[in-house]
Amino acid sequence: MNTIDDIDRRILRELQRDSATPLEELGTRIGLSRNACWRRIKALEAAGVIDRRVALLNPGTLDLGLMVYIQLRTSAHEPGWLEKFSRATNAMPEIMGVYRMTGDLDYLIRARVPDMAGYDRLYQRLIARVPLSDVSASFVMEEIKDTHELPL
Template structure:
């Protein structure tokens, strides 16, 4: 079952590039009236296709220029540990993404910090909240592509 049609896909492509554009401008670019655009956007929000609208902030301007990927291994896979880990990672603002993985590592964390001291503070905060068997970190030297738009 398709969640959205080609017109909705065109709306979503446009909004992923610039969600601040007016309904008039959006309608002009895809050939719909302002009201038709509004109804479709509202339906996409109600069905959960559009999950939110955000402003993307320059990490350097926020003094969070260092991106780190933390590879986490744990000795525990019981439900209580997983619940505590989820809660801990969701409460730390510098942690942007957390993924449970297959393969050699258990979790991958993407975080933004100011510098190495900021990373150490993040690391200390995390291990204080939940026991972890091993953490390895990789620091981003150059961001070649970091997008948010899904290919529709």
């Protein structure tokens, strides 16, 4: 797939909002037949534009009401440390995102936990698995905007 046209963008916007939209309804919204929509979606999947389709869950209903951003600094920057860090963070289901950063931080972690005690348990497990120089956390008090939709 070389280029994404306006129709593909419209399909992608709709799928980002609700990937379970029936093809008939999607076709009506886009102005294409059901089969034309299906062919375009399959082409977008084959090209890797659509990575996967998931269900977004409400964390508050699952006792995961506290989102925390954990800022990390480390004095270790060798490949072995990074491999160990990657294995440790990937093994912790509370950790939803790990990002290597520029600037003062080395890494930023986004996690969901039930409460402060849940954060402390996560923190204790993390520092037991990987040596860190500095760890600080910021807790989300209010989610004003949280989306997975890319700006198309």
